[in-house]
Amino acid sequence: MKPIHIKKEAFGPAMAKAMETYAVAGPVPDREDAKRRHLFRCLEKGETPDLEYTATQLSPKALLFPQAETMFRFKVPSGGKKAPFLEAESFKERPLAVVGIRPYDARAFDMLTLNFDSKDYKDPFFLKRCHQMVRVGLADTTLKDTNFSTACGTGPFDTTALDILLAKTEDAYIGTVITAKGKSFAAAAGFEAGSAEDTKALARMKQEAESRMRPGPDFSALADADTLDLHGEDHWARLAFSCINCGSCTFSCPTCWCFDIQDEVTGNDGVRLRLWDTCMTDLYSAHASGHNPRQERFKRFRNRFMHKLKYFPDKYGQGIMCVGCGRCIDNCPVGIDIRTIIGEMNAKAAGAAKAAGTAKTGGTDKATEAAS
Amino acid sequence: MTNPYHPYPVTIRDIRTETEDKSLKTFTFVFDSPEDESAFDFTCGQFAMLSVQGVGEIPIGIASSPTEKPEVKFTVFNTGKVTSHLHRMKAGDAMGIRGPLGNGFPMDRLAGKNILIIGGGFAFTTLRSFIESARQPENRHRFKNIDVVYGARTPGMLLYRDELAAWEKSGDINVHITVDATDDQDWPYHTGFVPAVTERCAPASDGNTLAIVCGPPIMIKFTRPVLRDLGYRDEDILMSLENRMKCGIGMCGRCNIGRELVCHDGPVFTLAELNGTPGEF
Numbered sequence: 001m002k003p004i005h006i007k008k009e010a011f012g013p014a015m016a017k018a019m020e021t022y023a024v025a026g027p028v029p030d031r032e033d034a035k036r037r038h039l040f041r042c043l044e045k046g047e048t049p050d051l052e053y054t055a056t057q058l059s060p061k062a063l064l065f066p067q068a069e070t071m072f073r074f075k076v077p078s079g080g081k082k083a084p085f086l087e088a089e090s091f092k093e094r095p096l097a098v099v100g101i102r103p104y105d106a107r108a109f110d111m112l113t114l115n116f117d118s119k120d121y122k123d124p125f126f127l128k129r130c131h132q133m134v135r136v137g138l139a140d141t142t143l144k145d146t147n148f149s150t151a152c153g154t155g156p157f158d159t160t161a162l163d164i165l166l167a168k169t170e171d172a173y174i175g176t177v178i179t180a181k182g183k184s185f186a187a188a189a190g191f192e193a194g195s196a197e198d199t200k201a202l203a204r205m206k207q208e209a210e211s212r213m214r215p216g217p218d219f220s221a222l223a224d225a226d227t228l229d230l231h232g233e234d235h236w237a238r239l240a241f242s243c244i245n246c247g248s249c250t251f252s253c254p255t256c257w258c259f260d261i262q263d264e265v266t267g268n269d270g271v272r273l274r275l276w277d278t279c280m281t282d283l284y285s286a287h288a289s290g291h292n293p294r295q296e297r298f299k300r301f302r303n304r305f306m307h308k309l310k311y312f313p314d315k316y317g318q319g320i321m322c323v324g325c326g327r328c329i330d331n332c333p334v335g336i337d338i339r340t341i342i343g344e345m346n347a348k349a350a351g352a353a354k355a356a357g358t359a360k361t362g363g364t365d366k367a368t369e370a371a372s
Numbered sequence: 373m374t375n376p377y378h379p380y381p382v383t384i385r386d387i388r389t390e391t392e393d394k395s396l397k398t399f400t401f402v403f404d405s406p407e408d409e410s411a412f413d414f415t416c417g418q419f420a421m422l423s424v425q426g427v428g429e430i431p432i433g434i435a436s437s438p439t440e441k442p443e444v445k446f447t448v449f450n451t452g453k454v455t456s457h458l459h460r461m462k463a464g465d466a467m468g469i470r471g472p473l474g475n476g477f478p479m480d481r482l483a484g485k486n487i488l489i490i491g492g493g494f495a496f497t498t499l500r501s502f503i504e505s506a507r508q509p510e511n512r513h514r515f516k517n518i519d520v521v522y523g524a525r526t527p528g529m530l531l532y533r534d535e536l537a538a539w540e541k542s543g544d545i546n547v548h549i550t551v552d553a554t555d556d557q558d559w560p561y562h563t564g565f566v567p568a569v570t571e572r573c574a575p576a577s578d579g580n581t582l583a584i585v586c587g588p589p590i591m592i593k594f595t596r597p598v599l600r601d602l603g604y605r606d607e608d609i610l611m612s613l614e615n616r617m618k619c620g621i622g623m624c625g626r627c628n629i630g631r632e633l634v635c636h637d638g639p640v641f642t643l644a645e646l647n648g649t650p651g652e653f
Contacts (some may be wrong), residue, residue, distance in 0.1 A: 074426070121623065228648070232650075259625070260624070282615070285615065286616060288584070
């Protein structure tokens with residue numbers, strides 16, 4: 001861990017220098033948004049990541065997993081003639097450095113990787129970008145009330161998924177180089193070495209930021225809870241009552257990866273596209289026969305939370321599929337708060353565990369029934 | 373890294389209409405390149421994506437046996453965008469196949485056992501793959517008795533009619549064919565629903581019999597108690613599921629039943645395994 005210290009006025013030139021070696025992405029005001037809210041995108045020559053931003057409505061996952069991606073090209077066959085399937089050109093992208101990513105958003109990339117890098121299948125688009133990518137994080141010192149990232153095992157200064165961590169001070173970005181990839185980027189950008197003072201300041205800022213956060217939800221009882229018990233609870237219809245299945249939560253979520261596959265044709269030229277999808281629509285799981293295992297809205301709602309909080313942890317053994325960024329809370333048009341859902345699920349699970357414990361120690365028949 | 377979304381180019385060699393209402397056709401494909409053909413190394417019970425450029429992809433169970441390679445067959449019901457397009461295609465047309473996908477039937481577990489196969493309607497396709505494979509002289513000795521209960525609404529809705537007759541004649545498996553109803557006075561087989569015929573004809577389990585059940589949900593629902601009464605344990609009942617799929621390789625998310633992904637962890641599960649899931653199928 002090597003401290004670095006970049007004067008704010010030196011940051012733009014440093015990025016220009018880095019761009020000689022890397023493609024750079026970062027937060028910039030969205031030109032198409034009337035409110036000029038920030039979003040993450042690949043930057044053109046002359047642009048600099050705006051590290052004075054506070055939050056982005058969408059997570060930076062599109063840098064690894066674009067909203068629409070060509071998986072291959074083809075010619076539409078006609079008259080029985082052969083038509084080739086061709087590879088997409090997205091294999092030839094330059095290594096990308098994402099500068100200004102929040103530490104918990106970077107952590108979400110590692111969760112996505114669990115899905116796209118399985119034992120039997122590798123997603124070449126995602127993985128190639130992911131392996132090449134340099135993650136230059138920006139500590140979150142302007143935390144929203146909805147952020148509960150520390151409760152999710154990451155946080156505003158988490159270094160575990162980053163190559164470099166930067167933090168904003170009055171006149172400089174101070175930080176630390178974490179990996180060899182980060183070292184190469186720091187050299188390419190010409191980041192100046194920092195001092196022991198910077199290291200101390202960084203630790204102080206971390207403590208201060210984390211202490212300002214509200215206590216997060218408790219999901220300690222979920223890991224040991226029975227999946228079918230959690231799924232079968234009678235509170236789901238009530239919890240989902242206001243949900244309009246709009247999908248804002250899934251699109252803005254840094255850890256949601258569901259996708260659809262569609263063909264698009266112009267003349268004789270076609271592309272097979274992978275597109276972000278949402279588990280909130282009925283078409284998502286409707287069979288060709290018309291039967292739908294998740295026909296009722298609350299079942300789609302339940303599947304999303306069960307996936308994040310139970311199926312995913314059970315499948316991978318690496319904790320819940322949520323980094324606590326709070327975007328789904330900020331973006332939900334009907335005010336559904338994942339922290340409330342976690343709280344309700346955990347309370348039910350804790351109640352069932354307690355009842356089971358009582359039963360074991362000679363509780364009433366009623367307690368045994370409740371637990372079974 | 374290879375692109376797992378990239379189909380193998382294939383050509384339709386033959387199209388056969390299977391049922392009297394013409395809603396089911398069997399497509400026979402050959403691979404355009406010998407390397408692709410050998411790479412498409414499948415086991416019974418697996419499926420593949422049939423891929424038409426500009427139209428889309430659909431997951432369909434492989435109806436042919438590995439012993440029938442280099443040809444591969446798929447029986448397709450005309451129901452949606454891609455299947456209706458397929459039904460309009462002709463022999464000689466070019467398209468793609470991506471796969472094989474899914475786990476398939478557990479051939480090691482099935483070896484040395486009596487096998488009871490129960491199929492209804494057009495869910496019989498991967499069962500045909502297994503039967504055709506198991507019947508081959510080089511494979512038949514690997515299994516003990518094989519019983520097949522297969523039903524359709526009418527005689528004209530049975531798939532693979534010629535083969536069913538040939539299987540029955542050969543005597544190397546016990547075939548119990550049934551239709552819900554028929555006007556045919558000379559109908560030589562059973563009439564009645566699959567669960568009832570199973571009750572009458574299927575062997576009881578001595579603990580050394582595995583059942584493979586594929587059919588519409590209503591058939592499965594009423595077959596389960598019959599199998600229980602015949603002594604089949606839930607871990608000895610295999611079922612093949614069909615949730616909506618896109619990628620077929622466990623990444624796009626939609627086919628999940630709890631933590632299980634039907635495309636990758638399935639499509640074949642034991643009933644005992646399914647009992648442990650939230651049952652969203």
